[in-house]
Amino acid sequence: MPRTSVKGQVLANLVAEFTEPSPEEVMAEKDMDEKSIGMISQQGPSHWEVYVDGVVNQKGSGVGLVLISLERIIIEKSLRLDFLATNNEAEYEALLMGMSMVQRMGGKAVELFSDSRLVMGQVQGEFEAKDERMQGYLSQVKCLQLKFKFFNLLHIPRSGNAHADSLATLATSSA
Incomplete structure (x- = not known):
């Protein structure tokens, strides 16, 4: 099994964060209030x-x-x-x-x-x-x-x- 470097894991997490959401994730996001959505959008580098x-x-x-x-x-x-x-x-x-x-x-x-x-x-x-x-x-x-x-x-x-x-x-x- 190949080892994943810390950089590789950070990159994998970043890529996963910005991939297309599944239908379940879309429905869950619609259920969130605006404050929660605002907090999520501020997590990524701007x-x-x-x-x-x-x-x-x-x-x-x-x-x-x-x-x-x-x-x-x-x-x-x-x-x-x-x-x-x-x-x-x-x-x-x-x-x-x-x-x-x-x-x-x-x-x-x-x-x-x-x-x-x-x-x-x-x-x-x-x-x-x-x-x-x-x-x-x-x-x-x-x-x-x-x-x-x-x-x-x-x-x-x-x-x-x-x-x-x-x-x-x-x-x-x-x-």
Whole structure:
């Protein structure tokens, strides 16, 4: 039987906490008063740092995410994209996936780090999204951005994003 580390158990508990509830859990939740529901929703981390990266190579395209809560809970995600993407599309996919994960976990504040100057520049309004596909991605980011009380996207050097980059590269090696 494999041993589960403390970090692994914390991660397993966090993932279990944010999975879809069973019909029984939904009924039980409906029976709770508002005070109890408010207390439950405050248990999850509300502020996250998210490192995102997208990779395209000969083997395919993938995204890598490293989510870190204030409580130092770390979630790593490596996802292979099931469509032919450009590097900029993969970067946007990583950004959107990171934002979506935080939002689904109840996060209200997010600070995202990306090594893509183009994506960061478009989101911050410094660069214009001329391509129709980039405009679509930008629109999705702007829509998700509204769901956060605090949103910040920062550019970091590629060397500072090695963890997310390695996860994205790992995703391209899967079948």
